Amino acid sequence: MEVTLSVKRFDPDSDQHSSYNQDYVVEMEESATVLDGLIKVREEVDGTLALRCSCRSAICGSCAMRVNGQARLACNTKLVDIVDSGKVVVEPAGNMEVVKDLVVDFSPFWDKVRDVKPWLDPEGPDPDPDQEYLASNEAMLDLAGVMACIMCGACVSDCTVLEVDPNFLGPAALAKAYRFVADPRDSDDEPRLSDLNEYGGMWDCTRCMQCVEVCPKGVDPMGRIMSLRDKAMATGYTSTYGARHSMAFTNGVRQEGRVDELSLPVLSKGVFNIVEQIKMIPLGIRAQLAGKRPPILPHKNPGQENVRRIFNRLDKHDNSPDRLEIPTAIIGLASPVVLTFVAIIAFLILQFYWNSESVSGLKPDAYQSGSVEPFTRFSYFHNCFWFYCDPETSGSELVVNSNAEAER
């Protein structure tokens, strides 16, 4: 079959300083892979095309690149499966600097792997050279899932967190860290978990599943990160925002059967974390003004005792049924009250700040007539005011009620 390989190229030695796409038309067999195509180009058409590749059987991890926008190993991606109207787009892996064509700089990748101290640290004196450490086959099989990682960088290429924060350790290094935390022979679990608890560590993952989706070896890096979180909380590292968020969320489901959106942010940041609580106030005001008001009193689902029974049966870390019930209720009540109070004060201040003309300029009739409002830095305040002034919106409580009727 005839395939057009559209390859993103970049050569720092050439006069052209930006990358460009170059199309190569090659005749390939039905069973051919993207890598077969690239090798054919390199050997027969254009010797200047640079890429890394070696084993051709998905074990060396050299040839991760973006194929049709997604990170894959070129060697186990069959052309016939992904060709789209005769064309396949090949680009270098993402989140890493391009060295030349499809070759990217892996140094930050390896640095992060090194950062997790990726070596076994057993306890005690040197072991008997004729006796292995005893370990269950089950534990080894679990680790085999992670050790199957070939460090190809596909997960790092497509990680959504690394895209915004190069400081994040990333899925590959965190999965590698899990491999040691979960190894029964390793004695360093606590220091490891403590390090991974820091900024850039396990809690920065968004659980977006990109790494799970693109991993060519089924390593499930995200699942490993989740296991690290579980182990960290079980070990007693419960004061991070992430851990608090997780525990507060779970507790909300235990108590009410659903997310308690009012207490969740308060509990995540920490009840006595005044600075962070204050920082949340503007958002709270905006939410209140927009009518985004979750039920003030935690609303228990009908039949919640059944859900709680399931929790009591299965929640391994927390079998004290009502541990957080009182704080939740208090915070659930307190935070909206406080926020509403602050909202009113803020509104009053702003009313002084904006003269009556600017407010009147934002009356509903302006909106109805379709006049376009110029952007200002405070446009969201404008919107808030508009909603507040709009008689339709100010009746939003009514809508909530009719809503509740619909539910019934």
Added chain:
Amino acid sequence: MIDHDVLVIGAGLAGMRAALAASESGVDVAVISKVHPVRSHSNAAQGGINAALTDRGDPWEDHAFDTIKGSDYLADQNAVEVMCSEAGREVIAMEHMGVIFSRDDEGRLGTRAFGGQRQARTFFVADFTGQALLHVLYEQVLKVGVRTYEEWFVLSLIVEEGQCRGAIVMEIRTGDIHVIRAKAVILATGGLGRVFEPSTNALICTGDGMALAYREGVSLMDMEMVQYHPTTLKSNGALMSEGARGEGAYLINSDGERFMERYAPNMMELASRDVVSRSEQTEILEGRGVDGCVFLDCRHLGEKVINEKLSQISDLARDFANVDMSKQPVPIRPGMHYQMGGIKTDVDGCTSMRGLYAAGETACVSVHGGNRLGANSLLDTLVFGRRSGEHAANFARGVVERALNDGLIDRENRGIQAMMDRAGEGELFGSIRLDMGRTMNERLAVFRDDEGMRDAVSKLTELRNRFDSVAVTDKGKTFNTNLLFTLELGFMLDCAEAIALSGLERKESRGAHFRTDMPERDDKNWLKHILVSRGADGPIIENTPVIITQWEPQERKY
């Protein structure tokens, strides 16, 4: 100039094991590799690593005998004794470093059966044992802080006054050339599979170390012994692990007959690899194959076994042969897999040159002789990697540093510049490599004869002439793989020459070297190794007797 006590070239299992051992001996060690260490081809070893744990009822002598019988009595028995007696501790040392070997019910190391052996003594990690070992060794290298030069390519060895003093290298990313001075150099560059087309080997297996040594007049040994693996896919040469036959898969011909009954009635499909490959090729040549293949039949194993234990090869069969292994037999054929020969060393990795060591597939101790047993290659890399690292460290301590000759970099630069300056119309490396690979695969495969090997030798001369005018189209300095492949092709042509000449020299059939014109083993005249080296006037062929300790050669039956 960069300075180290011990320079290890190659970062696969042998290289990193050597580096660790040398580092533990307290000298300054560096590893240089043309790929990142975890990209090395040791990854590809699927099945496992052999070790007889004597204290658990499997005497190491039994393993040694299986190895020697497998080698068709060409292995040096003193070396086999070293390897097999040290195997248990080596495997346990790797376990202590963190390898997640499969366990038995009591939490101790578990084993599986492998070809050519009477005992289940293969330790394993699922179907990626090589990868599991390689990554753990890399972890250890990080732990002890051995300096690694990743993606640096060795252009030549520095030899002064008959002693190896370092290497001249190119940093691939920048194209810059450097001199690394070292008191001892260990070559651990792996195999030469790409000399053959097709091959199960990775694209990086270009025989660099063997060629580097050969060019300096160091002896290569047993180069005619090239292993063809019995089960590779036709479409892309991918390896279908011996694990499949270990789990009970059959080999059948076009009549559906388990033909191994006629060739190895006792061991059947688990006879040694040379025997099985030869049997398959005979079936194909006698008309009982289909499209140049016979079949690997896993249907009777059931979906559960296939999914759980053979998932990787089941995927390969589906992707590259369009076959569902649980419903249809997979067409397979013998494919080039391993080079038993290599740089001649003693049991401490010492080559014929002072200061130069070799370990792993690039070396020939010789423990594999005419045919390597499955799961002995990993063991070879670790035991002899460690021993050469220790010896090299000791040797380095006694070496007095001296200034190197001037102009080393200029010399290499001139050679490369000559290649780069050739007009773009010249032939590209790709077609020369392909012609070489096909010639070797036709003339030095499972069956060989005098005429075919002579033809190969003359074809190689012709290819070398073509190589002299090969063009490098990429004129840049950054990550110039075009230049790299051209340099590798030069190494491969040297290796091909050594293989063909050694093959012509051995006038008998033994192990993987089977001559249709001389089908019998001849212990009287050929119980010896063939050595080949390059002299001022071209290749020099010599030989040396096989070392026999306690196992007299017998007829080999499986």
Added chain:
Amino acid sequence: MKYAFYPGCVSRGAAPELYDATVEVCSRLGIELEYDSMSGASCTGAGILQEKNLKLGDTLNARTFALAEKTGLPLMTICSTCQGVMSQANDRLKSDPEYLAEINKSLADEGLEYKGTADPRHLLWVLIEDVGIEKVKSLVVKPMTGFKAAPFYGCYIVRPSSALGFEENPDRQDSLEQVIEAVGAEVVDFPGKTLCCGFPIVMINEKNAVKMVANHTTDAKDLGADAMVTPCPLCHLNLDGYQPQAASMAKRPIDLPILHLPQMLGLAMGINPKDMRLNGHMVSTKKMLTKVAVSP
């Protein structure tokens, strides 16, 4: 067409406009919703509970599936996150009968048993697979001609693809674009449409979460989008609620309204914006509504 309706926590809490819009739109599409039998269904765990205790998460979802099974109706969600978490749980429960039997032990206390027949589907998929895109088109009374909408799926309705039935239902992969086109609007294809909105870490690493909002909204805006449309209320909360911070981080105006999927449908079907609480967003929908209103 009647469905056991699983609205998810957020449409009953911080995004009530989604709930209202869904109710309105479904009645026009001829979709009947069964509320009562599902009112005791708990949160799916949203992936957070799963990180602590996968089995607990699977049990809660099995309970929801069992409640739906009892109604004899197919199960419908309106949240990408709920969809994904349910699909993943269902995948595990259906592929391992032993596991399912063990999970069912915990349900037996309240007389429930999950038989493995549930097939939770998002409104988005229901539109394509049950209602039919032609029917959707036929209900459009105010075609959104000239309106440019950027699709934003939400992670869990696109990943992991193995659990989401993409092989059997390939249409699911571009379902949102199909719906945008069905209402007469133009699709603004932008790189972030299947990426993370940042919501899960907004309480943990707000800077990263806001940066994600900034990237996606500015990308879509630069490609000419009038609004972004999402089937995920969590994405809505982040992309809408944190857009002001994103704007100050990006040092530029953004003002990109984030519509819930049924809100966009409703606009095309002529439902009054206020009935779908389009005024209940943090980023004003005013300009956008003007554009829709003035279009022919």
